[in-house]
Amino acid sequence: MPVDLTEWPSDAAEGYRAAGYWTGATYPEFLAELVQRHGERTAVLDDRMRLSFRELDEQSAAVARGLHALGIRAGERILVQLPNRAEFLVLWFALVRIGAVPVHTQPGHRRSEITHLAELSGASGYVIPDRHDRFDHRRLAAEVRAECPALRHVIVLGDPGGEPGFIAFSELAGLGAGTVLPERAANAGEIAVLLLSGGTTGKPKLIPRTHDDYRYNGVAAAAVCELGEDSVYLATLPISFNYTWNCPGVLGTLGAGGTVVLAGNPDPGYCFELIERHRVTITAINPQLAPVWLDEVEHTSADLSSLRVLQIGSARLADDTARQVIERFEPAVLQQVFGMAEGLLNLTRLGDDRETLATTQGKPISVADEIRVVDPEDNEVAAGEPGELLTRGPYTLRGYYRAEEHNAKNFTPDGFYRTGDLVRRTESGHLIVVGRVKDQINRGGEKIAATEVEGHLLAHPGIRSVALVGAPDTDLGERSVAFVVAQHGDAPNRLELTKFLEQRGIAAYKAPDRVEHIETMPLTPLGKMDKKALAERLA
Numbered sequence: 001m002p003v004d005l006t007e008w009p010s011d012a013a014e015g016y017r018a019a020g021y022w023t024g025a026t027y028p029e030f031l032a033e034l035v036q037r038h039g040e041r042t043a044v045l046d047d048r049m050r051l052s053f054r055e056l057d058e059q060s061a062a063v064a065r066g067l068h069a070l071g072i073r074a075g076e077r078i079l080v081q082l083p084n085r086a087e088f089l090v091l092w093f094a095l096v097r098i099g100a101v102p103v104h105t106q107p108g109h110r111r112s113e114i115t116h117l118a119e120l121s122g123a124s125g126y127v128i129p130d131r132h133d134r135f136d137h138r139r140l141a142a143e144v145r146a147e148c149p150a151l152r153h154v155i156v157l158g159d160p161g162g163e164p165g166f167i168a169f170s171e172l173a174g175l176g177a178g179t180v181l182p183e184r185a186a187n188a189g190e191i192a193v194l195l196l197s198g199g200t201t202g203k204p205k206l207i208p209r210t211h212d213d214y215r216y217n218g219v220a221a222a223a224v225c226e227l228g229e230d231s232v233y234l235a236t237l238p239i240s241f242n243y244t245w246n247c248p249g250v251l252g253t254l255g256a257g258g259t260v261v262l263a264g265n266p267d268p269g270y271c272f273e274l275i276e277r278h279r280v281t282i283t284a285i286n287p288q289l290a291p292v293w294l295d296e297v298e299h300t301s302a303d304l305s306s307l308r309v310l311q312i313g314s315a316r317l318a319d320d321t322a323r324q325v326i327e328r329f330e331p332a333v334l335q336q337v338f339g340m341a342e343g344l345l346n347l348t349r350l351g352d353d354r355e356t357l358a359t360t361q362g363k364p365i366s367v368a369d370e371i372r373v374v375d376p377e378d379n380e381v382a383a384g385e386p387g388e389l390l391t392r393g394p395y396t397l398r399g400y401y402r403a404e405e406h407n408a409k410n411f412t413p414d415g416f417y418r419t420g421d422l423v424r425r426t427e428s429g430h431l432i433v434v435g436r437v438k439d440q441i442n443r444g445g446e447k448i449a450a451t452e453v454e455g456h457l458l459a460h461p462g463i464r465s466v467a468l469v470g471a472p473d474t475d476l477g478e479r480s481v482a483f484v485v486a487q488h489g490d491a492p493n494r495l496e497l498t499k500f501l502e503q504r505g506i507a508a509y510k511a512p513d514r515v516e517h518i519e520t521m522p523l524t525p526l527g528k529m530d531k532k533a534l535a536e537r538l539a
């Protein structure tokens with residue numbers, strides 16, 4: 001039997017409980033407590049609606065009864081691919097209320113990724129918008145359902161269209177009238193949510209996060225950001241990301257009794273208007289957006305005086321850009337964010353000096369986060385020297401979902417997660433990200449597992465051998481370059497390969513930005529593709 005959740009050893013778990021990190025409360029209990037404390041205050045608003053904590057709780061209870069009436073039970077996994085809409089929160093709390101597990105997918109995922117995630121998780125349902133970003137998700141869902149018979153339910157936010165069996169999200173509350181839900185559907189030590197890993201090998205992996213560990217993640221992040229009832233968080237990036245959802249993001253803000261404002265897109269003109277209108281106090285972007293936000297802040301007439309914290313993370317922020325952000329967004333404070341869906345979250349502190357804010361990617365949010373910086377033999381490097389970051393702690397996974405083989409490589413015998421990130425640790429305990437040892441490309445915050453894309457490209461009849469490598473790029477930080485050895489004659493060009501990948505149902509951001517033809521693939525002495533040599537050609 002594949003292992004769903006690799007538990008923390010009992011002594012570590014007891015320690016986390018004794019210290020109060022793990023409280024034993026589940027997410028439905030968490031929401032009930034928030035209603036007690038903040039009932040009529042606004043929990044969330046988007047372009048179309050506003051929900052108080054009480055309304056969020058009531059609507060999610062009604063949707064939970066509808067999901068139960070459909071036959072969805074505790075432990076079942078449900079793929080969620082919704083945009084930044086208040087219904088995302090209603091659905092999420094409805095799922096956890098019945099003990100079902102939301103699987104967070106990305107807005108750009110297509111047939112290949114969704115089918116894989118459906119199969120890996122054994123999902124029984126898939127929740128989609130009717131259309132989003134000029135894409136019809138109902139067609140995608142119909143294709144996925146045809147391939148995955150276990151996927152019994154497709155729930156559509158908006159118009160379900162003509163597909164037989166697709167249910168409108170708006171119908172769920174009515175379906176459940178008269179249904180009585182079980183009292184407590186999950187325990188705090190069980191999986192609350194499955195997050196997506198950036199991935200380094202073959203297919204994407206899923207990260208199990210328990211109620212206990214994930215709640216602590218959000219609460220600890222909110223504490224570092226000094227959130228309270230007067231906090232207003234603007235969700236600029238997609239809320240399915242761990243960063244936007246819980247670092248502190250949506251859940252961390254709700255936990256502090258604050259308000260979440262959902263932005264439909266990260267355009268600075270529109271977001272600045274939202275900041276002014278809703279007196280936003282904190283928001284989060286990635287380094288790719290930093291230049292456009294910097295540009296807009298010079299010209300905007302919007303009043304940004306409510307903004308106290310501007311988080312930037314998910315890829316390396318250049319020190320120079322950081323300095324400009326610090327200057328131009330004043331009095332808002334820059335907060336660098338170095339996080340991972342696997343757990344460990346590093347944040348610069350609001351009171352850090354300018355140099356620390358500009359040049360480091362923060363330090364762990366919990367004193368219980370254990371950090372090791374090691375050489376290739378797993379020996380700790382000297383203070384301040386670069387090495388691979390290993391970590392374990394109260395909210396960092398001990399194993400991926402149903403991935404024993406992968407787990408054996410990605411964790412040390414004593415349970416440290418190998419992040420694949422190269423860091424240096426300063427005397428103050430702040431981390432500086434200096435590189436990466438994992439076979440992944442970070443394209444402006446979007447992670448690309450090189451081997452996944454290579455696997456697809458190799459299926460092209462014109463390709464004998466291919467290596468995907470990151471090239472430095474001023475806008476995105478990195479762009480992907482495919483080095484291609486042709487099967488015979490002319491190798492396919494970028495346009496052909498982009499179309500080929502689209503036909504295979506791959507998310508668009510994974511298509512190579514550039515294709516380079518080479519005669520032979522450089523190899524290491526061990527006969528592996530020499531990606532270092534290829535990267536040097538791009539430097």
Ligand code: J2J
Binds near residue numbers: 243312315336342361
């Ligand atoms: C360099 N690399 C970074 C940074 C992440 C908060 C913020 C981001 C994520 C995220 C997240 C980086 N500088 N500031 O989950 O809660 C790279 C590292 C890391 C990987 C994780 C959160 N911030 N990275 O980006 O799971 O390589 O999470 O291991 O998508 O992003 O990617 P992901």
